[in-house]
Amino acid sequence: MQPSNGQQKTTGFSTRAVHAGNVDDVMTGGVNTPIFPSSAYRVPGPLGKVVYPRYQNIPTQEAVAQKIAALEGGECALVVSSGMAAISSVFLAFCGPGDHVVLQRDLYGGTHHLAAKELPRLGIEVTWVPSQDPEDFEAALRPNTRILYLETPSNPLMKLLDLQALAAIARRHGVLSAVDNTFATPINQNPLALGIDLVIHSATKYLNGHSDLCCGAIVARRELMDRIHGVAAAYGPSLSPYDCYLLERGMKTLAVRMRQHNENGARIAAFLDAHPQVRRVYYPGLPTHPGHAIAARQMRAFGAMLSVKLDCDAAQAQTVMERLQFFKPAVSLGGVESLACFPAQTSHAPLSPEERRALGISDSLIRLSVGIEDPEDLMADLDQALSAITEHRGNDA
Ligand SMILES: Cc1ncc(COP(=O)(O)O)c(C=O)c1O
Incomplete structure (x- = not known):
C-alpha cells in the first residue's frame, strides 16, 4: 500500500487536495486511506x-503528510500533535545552547510565549524585530543566528512580510527561514516557492477545517526533514492514525472551502x-492595508481572517460580541463556522498588557474568523450586533 503521489507538481490544488498521498485499500477496494491503528508491527528483519x-x-x-507536502510544493512533510508541536520541533531541531533566533514581533501569542519564555531556558537567545522592513531583519542577524522566524499574515493584526526578500536575506547569511503559513493556507500562499526553507501549519485551523482536531504540520526539503524527524521521534509529538485520518478527510475539501472563505x-x-461603527479593518485584501502590495504579489487570495477596531470602548465591544449570533465567541479559527474573539483575552492572553500595547492589540480589538456561511447572513449578523454601539451612545446622551 504505497501512497500515490504522482500528482504533486502537475495538477491543480483541488485535485491535489482530493488525491495526493491517498493510500489505496487493496484489501477491500475502498477509496479512502485505511486507518492503521496498530502500535505493534512485525519485526522487519x-x-x-x-x-x-x-x-x-x-x-x-504518511498519507496525510504527503497531501500537505503536495499542496505546499515541498519534498516532504511531517504531521504532529499541534501547531505548537510543529513550531517547537523546528526550534529544537536546529537550535541549541549559544544559538540565536530572530523573530518578527507580531506573532501568534503562543509562539511569542515559546520564544520569550522557553527558548531562553534552553540557552537560545532571541531578538524581536518590531517592523516589517527586510533591512531591519537583516540587521538583527548575528553569526550565531540559526532561524529567521516569520508569520504572514500575522495573528491578529494581519501584518505582511515580503517573503521573497526575507528568504534571500536568510540564504545570504546561511540562516534557515521558517514561515507560519496557518492564516494563508497552501491554497493562498506557498512560501517554499518564494525561497523559504520551512513551512509550518497549525493544521488545527484551515487544513482540518472543522474545529474538531488539534494537529500541526511542517513541510521542508528532505535534508531538513531528516533532522526534524529525528527530533520528533525523540520528543514524541506524533499524531495518532485516527487523527491523521480525520485531518486527511478534512483536507480533501480544503481548496473548495478556501474559495468560499x-x-x-x-x-x-x-x-x-x-460601516460607521468601525474605526479600522485589518485585512490584507483591502487596498488601504499597508501590506496590500506585498499580499497581492505573494498571495493568490487574501483569506478569511480579519481584525476590527470598533468605534467604541471595551465595554461596548463586549456588548457587540455578546450580540453576535452566527459568529460564535470562541478561540481558534479556520473552521467552516464563523468565530469572533478578543485577542487580548485569547490568543494573546499570555502576553503582558504592556507587550500587547506595544503590538497595538487593544482590549476592544475583535478578531474574526469568517466561515463559509452565506455572506449576506454574516453581514446582517454583524450589522445587528454593531447597532449596540449606537444604542449605547443613545442611552448615554
Ligand atoms: C498562527 C498560529 N500559529 C500557530 C498556532 C498554534 O497552533 P495549535 O493551537 O494547533 O498548537 C496558532 C493557534 O491559534 C495560530 O493562530
Whole structure:
C-alpha cells in the first residue's frame, strides 16, 4: 500500500487536495486511506524499516503528510500533535545552547510565549524585530543566528512580510527561514516557492477545517526533514492514525472551502470598512492595508481572517460580541463556522498588557474568523450586533 503521489507538481490544488498521498485499500477496494491503528508491527528483519506510530511512518500518517507536502510544493512533510508541536520541533531541531533566533514581533501569542519564555531556558537567545522592513531583519542577524522566524499574515493584526526578500536575506547569511503559513493556507500562499526553507501549519485551523482536531504540520526539503524527524521521534509529538485520518478527510475539501472563505473574507472586510461603527479593518485584501502590495504579489487570495477596531470602548465591544449570533465567541479559527474573539483575552492572553500595547492589540480589538456561511447572513449578523454601539451612545446622551 504505497501512497500515490504522482500528482504533486502537475495538477491543480483541488485535485491535489482530493488525491495526493491517498493510500489505496487493496484489501477491500475502498477509496479512502485505511486507518492503521496498530502500535505493534512485525519485526522487519535486519535491513527492513521498523514501523511504529511515534516514528510517524504508519501509512495513515504518511498519507496525510504527503497531501500537505503536495499542496505546499515541498519534498516532504511531517504531521504532529499541534501547531505548537510543529513550531517547537523546528526550534529544537536546529537550535541549541549559544544559538540565536530572530523573530518578527507580531506573532501568534503562543509562539511569542515559546520564544520569550522557553527558548531562553534552553540557552537560545532571541531578538524581536518590531517592523516589517527586510533591512531591519537583516540587521538583527548575528553569526550565531540559526532561524529567521516569520508569520504572514500575522495573528491578529494581519501584518505582511515580503517573503521573497526575507528568504534571500536568510540564504545570504546561511540562516534557515521558517514561515507560519496557518492564516494563508497552501491554497493562498506557498512560501517554499518564494525561497523559504520551512513551512509550518497549525493544521488545527484551515487544513482540518472543522474545529474538531488539534494537529500541526511542517513541510521542508528532505535534508531538513531528516533532522526534524529525528527530533520528533525523540520528543514524541506524533499524531495518532485516527487523527491523521480525520485531518486527511478534512483536507480533501480544503481548496473548495478556501474559495468560499476567500470570497466571504473579502466581502465582510469591505462591508466592515464602510460601516460607521468601525474605526479600522485589518485585512490584507483591502487596498488601504499597508501590506496590500506585498499580499497581492505573494498571495493568490487574501483569506478569511480579519481584525476590527470598533468605534467604541471595551465595554461596548463586549456588548457587540455578546450580540453576535452566527459568529460564535470562541478561540481558534479556520473552521467552516464563523468565530469572533478578543485577542487580548485569547490568543494573546499570555502576553503582558504592556507587550500587547506595544503590538497595538487593544482590549476592544475583535478578531474574526469568517466561515463559509452565506455572506449576506454574516453581514446582517454583524450589522445587528454593531447597532449596540449606537444604542449605547443613545442611552448615554
Ligand atoms: C498562527 C498560529 N500559529 C500557530 C498556532 C498554534 O497552533 P495549535 O493551537 O494547533 O498548537 C496558532 C493557534 O491559534 C495560530 O493562530
